[in-house]
Amino acid sequence: xxxxxxxxxxxxFDTTSRNSNLGLIETVRxxxxxxxxxxxxxxxxxxxxxNLFATLPASDGGEQGGIVLSGHTDVVPVDGQKWSTDxxxxxxxxxxxxxxxxxxxxGFIAASLALVPEFLAMPRKKPIHLAxxxxxxxxxxxxxxxxxxxxxxxxxxxxxxxxEPTGMQVVVAHKGIxxxxxxxxxxASHSSLTxxxxxxxxxxxxxxxRIRDVADAFKANGPYDEFYDVPYSTxxxxxxxxxxxxxxxxxxxxxxxxFRNLPGTPADAIQAEIENYIQGTLLPAMRAEYEDAQIDIxxxxxxxxxxxxxxxxxxxxVRALTEDRTTRKVAYGTEAGLFQAxxxxxxxxxxxxxxxxxxxxxxxxxxxxxxxxxxxxxxGQSLA
Numbered sequence: 001x002x003x004x005x006x007x008x009x010x011x012x013f014d015t016t017s018r019n020s021n022l023g024l025i026e027t028v029r030x031x032x033x034x035x036x037x038x039x040x041x042x043x044x045x046x047x048x049x050x051n052l053f054a055t056l057p058a059s060d061g062g063e064q065g066g067i068v069l070s071g072h073t074d075v076v077p078v079d080g081q082k083w084s085t086d087x088x089x090x091x092x093x094x095x096x097x098x099x100x101x102x103x104x105x106x107g108f109i110a111a112s113l114a115l116v117p118e119f120l121a122m123p124r125k126k127p128i129h130l131a132x133x134x135x136x137x138x139x140x141x142x143x144x145x146x147x148x149x150x151x152x153x154x155x156x157x158x159x160x161x162x163x164e165p166t167g168m169q170v171v172v173a174h175k176g177i178x179x180x181x182x183x184x185x186x187x188a189s190h191s192s193l194t195x196x197x198x199x200x201x202x203x204x205x206x207x208x209x210r211i212r213d214v215a216d217a218f219k220a221n222g223p224y225d226e227f228y229d230v231p232y233s234t235x236x237x238x239x240x241x242x243x244x245x246x247x248x249x250x251x252x253x254x255x256x257x258x259f260r261n262l263p264g265t266p267a268d269a270i271q272a273e274i275e276n277y278i279q280g281t282l283l284p285a286m287r288a289e290y291e292d293a294q295i296d297i298x299x300x301x302x303x304x305x306x307x308x309x310x311x312x313x314x315x316x317x318v319r320a321l322t323e324d325r326t327t328r329k330v331a332y333g334t335e336a337g338l339f340q341a342x343x344x345x346x347x348x349x350x351x352x353x354x355x356x357x358x359x360x361x362x363x364x365x366x367x368x369x370x371x372x373x374x375x376x377x378x379x380g381q382s383l384a
Contacts, residue, residue: 001031003369004097006110008090010073011099017074017138020048024073028052028113028132035116039130042146049134051146055155056119056128058383066127067314067379068160068344070335071109072136072143075101081360096363104357107364108163108350111372115380124383129157136335139179139301143335147342156343159314161379162336163350165357165364168371170324171348172308172315173227175260177333178267179300182207184242187290188251197249198290201242203282204253207295208237210277211257214270225262227329233270234331235259256300260331263307304337312345321378322349330354349375 001009013024029039032054039054055063078087078100085091087100097107109132119128134142164171184204189197215235224231235257242253261267278295286293308315319325332354339346351368 001114003111003114003373006113007097007099007102007106007369010106010110011090011101012088014088015074015101016077017135018077021073021134022048022050025050025052025132031113032116032130035120037116040149042149044134044142044145049142051134051142052130052132053146053150054130056116056130058124058127060125063127064156065158066129066383068129068131068157068339069108069112069376070131070133070160070162070339071105071112071350072133072335073106073109074135074137074142075104075106076137076358078360083360085361087362095366097366097369098361098363100362102364103165103352103362104354105164105350105352107165107352107369108372111351111369111376112163115373115376118377119380122380122384124380126158126383128380128383129155131160133335139177140303140333140335140338141301143338147338151342158345159312159317160336160339160344160346161314161318162334162339162346162348163372164334164348165350165352165354166328166348167353168322168349168351168368168375169326169328170315170318170322171328171330172306172310173263173329174306174333174336174348175228175233175262175331176267176303176305176337177258177260178271178302179256179258180271181254181256181298181300183294183296184253185294185296186251186286187249187293189249191247191249194249197251198286198293199249200253201250203286203295204240204242204255207274207278207282208240208255208257211235211237211274214273215259223262223265225329227327228262228331230331233259233261233265235270260333261305263305267302267304303333303335304341306334306336306340306346306348308340308345308347314345315347317379317382318347318349321375321382
């Protein structure tokens with residue numbers, strides 16, 4: 001199948017992160033098997049989702065080293081968005097292909113799969129690996145399951161290209177993403193008897209303000225990296241729930257916060273500052289009112305940032321193949337940092353533009369897919 005046909009097939013699967021991706025993954029697995037490639041799957045705990053990893057061996061049958069082509073199969077919801085077409089039916093208009101995931105990032109997966117017959121026919125000294133994950137859009141949850149299996153199987157690629165939409169330009173760094181859920185547990189009482197309660201919302205508000213103070217300090221003092229559009233680490237509180245009535249002191253408040261840290265600014269150090277405030281200031285004040293008060297924080301998702309070395313072979317190769325020498329760093333997260341943390345040098349480069357992702361009428365331009373095909377073809381040839 002060509003890239004367009006593959007993209008039509010992939011878009012036809014509603015792989016919104018809340019859904020299973022097995023239909024898509026099994027379709028890819030079965031197609032690869034028909035090409036003589038045995039893919040293996042790494043499932044989530046309940047078996048409803050899976051990552052896929054496949055190796056196209058070198059000409060001599062070797063499976064070590066080589067380059068990974070990485071993409072995620074899940075997409076964000078279309079709920080509440082006004083689409084001009086069915087988001088799960090590929091639609092072509094004015095040189096663009098519309099549909100959920102066309103840009104982010106089924107276009108790259110489609111091009112990679114379309115090139116498989118060519119890859120197999122090339123006289124390559126190194127293998128090409130395909131790595132397709134689940135649940136990237138909800139915090140890069142799926143890829144670590146696959147990468148753990150990669151480590152256990154002793155597979156050691158030389159490099160990785162994550163095909164997130166970059167306009168086929170090279171991205172060498174991105175921020176880390178860290179998502180947390182905080183539950184503040186106080187004591188309920190009638191609001192006319194305020195001293196008999198412990199107001200969970202008010203103490204949650206103090207913690208939220210502290211998180212904002214940390215964010216303001218990064219904005220004012222850095223560290224900075226001017227290659228990013230937002231050149232410092234950021235923290236935000238984005239969801240909150242609490243209270244049951246206007247005349248009741250709330251005994252529970254929950255909120256979610258995130259921070260996106262520059263590579264070189266440890267995520268653990270940022271979280272430790274928040275935890276120190278809880279343990280040293282907030283909880284003692286709460287327990288002076290109610291001895292059983294609690295503040296519990298659990299990790300929602302974490303993915304490390306990427307900071308690719310310019311000296312790495314994969315960086316130099318992708319720069320040469322794209323003829324792109326500009327330094328680009330982005331605030332959004334990808335799975336690239338996870339591959340790098342495993343010891344696999346990684347860069348980000350793929351078709352489409354991030355501004356067209358996640359929005360209604362998401363699209364990828366046909367010329368972007370053509371550029372991606374040329375890049376992948378040249379990448380395969382470079383392994384000859």
